[in-house]
Amino acid sequence: MAKPTPVTYHCAADLRRSLTAPEARLWRCLKNAQLDGLKFRRQRPEGPYILDFYCASARLAVEIDGAVHDHPDQVEHDRRRTAWLEHQGIAVIRFQALAIRNHLSEVLEAIRLAARTRI
Numbered sequence: 001m002a003k004p005t006p007v008t009y010h011c012a013a014d015l016r017r018s019l020t021a022p023e024a025r026l027w028r029c030l031k032n033a034q035l036d037g038l039k040f041r042r043q044r045p046e047g048p049y050i051l052d053f054y055c056a057s058a059r060l061a062v063e064i065d066g067a068v069h070d071h072p073d074q075v076e077h078d079r080r081r082t083a084w085l086e087h088q089g090i091a092v093i094r095f096q097a098l099a100i101r102n103h104l105s106e107v108l109e110a111i112r113l114a115a116r117t118r119i
Helices: 006-017 021-033 072-087 097-102 104-116
Strands: 041-046 049-055 060-065 091-096
Touching (some): 021 097, 049 072, 060 072, 091 097
Parallel strands (some): 060 091
Antiparallel strands (some): 049 060
């Protein structure tokens, strides 16, 4: 598995200090193993990428997609990124930012189920 570079670690630290509103809302529910005892990290470097949230015990990445992820170039980048992560044994589950705002309980249940099926 490719190790993150020092630049990736630095960028991840910056991102942890400036979460988007949907990321911050979800983090309040995931931190301190509040979701079914699952431990998550936020803005976790993994190879050349930074994962929004990562549960190591389930090898599960949780990604929050804003409107920029609808752009064709970003869709292709996300596809390559997901393929790379899956090749490393990390499952990826993605949610639209609006789902965090409008359907948080359903998002949390989907994350819990995805993680529990991998442990």
